[in-house]
Amino acid sequence: MxxxxxxxxxxxxxxxxxxxxxxxxxxxxxxxxxxxxxxxxxxxxxxxxxxxxxDSKEEIYAQVLVTDNIEHNKEIRNFADKEAPAAELLMAFCQTYVDYFLHDNELFRILMTFMLQTEQMNLTQEQNAELIRTTNENIKVISGILQKGIDSGDFLPAIDIRQTQNAIWGLLNGIISLFLFMGNPAKRADRIHTMVKESLDVFIRGLKK
Missing domain, CATH: 1.10.10.60 (Homeodomain-like)
Known part of the structure; x- marks a missing residue:
């Protein structure tokens, strides 16, 4: 060298x-x-x-989250292209999303801080835009799966993709937030996965009706 x-x-x-x-x-x-x-x-x-x-603490924070978002996005970006029914892909994506944050609860807390306290952080417009862009890559995967389900006839054509993707993303983060930092650590993963699966089963039945 x-x-x-x-x-x-x-x-x-x-x-x-x-x-x-x-x-x-x-x-x-x-x-x-x-x-x-x-x-x-x-x-x-x-x-x-x-x-x-x-230049600042804010820039450090933004770089921490952007760097980790990019790594996370590499693991999930091709989910909608897989050969499987949309309902199975949606369930698999959500379980993968949960697993990622079960193994990296630091990133989840940092991400939720950004989502809930953005206005208090004094991030520059560019930093905020980059964080939103990389975070939204997760939501785009859900959107792609929903569109695949509509195109294949697995899901109802009248689905509002934007509202549905946001609801699923909110569901995932809500369940993770409830249990990731409390309860018996040995049972935490099973509890979160079970609740996600049961909730998504109900959600998917609604998408198919």
């Missing part, structure tokens, strides 16, 4: 280290209680070093 490549790699590693430290703090303390000083201390770097990579 040449000196320039080595230096570039070191900068990338330091930037990622800052993001990992910030991610943990945002999960443990919430957005408001985290400061650039606390991120620097957690990452083991000086406050000045933080500003070599990011």
């Amino acid at each position: 040449c000196p320039q490549e080595k230096k570039k790699k070191e900068k990338e590693n330091k930037r990622n280290n800052i993001l990992r430290a910030a991610r943990k703090l945002f999960f443990d303390r919430g957005f408001k209680s985290v400061t650039v000083d606390s991120i620097a201390a957690k990452a083991g770097v000086s406050k000045g070093s933080i500003y070599l990579y990011f």
Whole structure:
């Protein structure tokens, strides 16, 4: 590795280290209680070093969530293209969505903070738009599955896709929010998956009537 490549790699590693430290703090303390000083201390770097990579706490927060959203989207983006009935795809997508956040509850809490407290974060218009864009990729997958169900005749043609996709996404996040951080951890996954399946069974029956 040449000196320039080595230096570039070191900068990338330091930037990622800052993001990992910030991610943990945002999960443990919430957005408001985290400061650039606390991120620097957690990452083991000086406050000045933080500003070599990011302009503000808000930018760090946005980058944490955008980076993780992109990784999540890679796992789910082709769901609607799979060869299976739409009802099965919808159920499989929702179970995959749940599994992702069961294995990464830090990201779920950070995502919900953004969804519920956006106006309090003082994000720039560009940061907010990028977060919404990457978050909405999840909803687009649901939309694609619903459209596939309509096209195949599995779902009613009169379905309002926008309202239905938002209702399903809200259902998933609501169930995860209720149980992800409470109750017996050993039973948490089964409880969430069971409730999601039972709720979706009712939802899908309505889509088919």
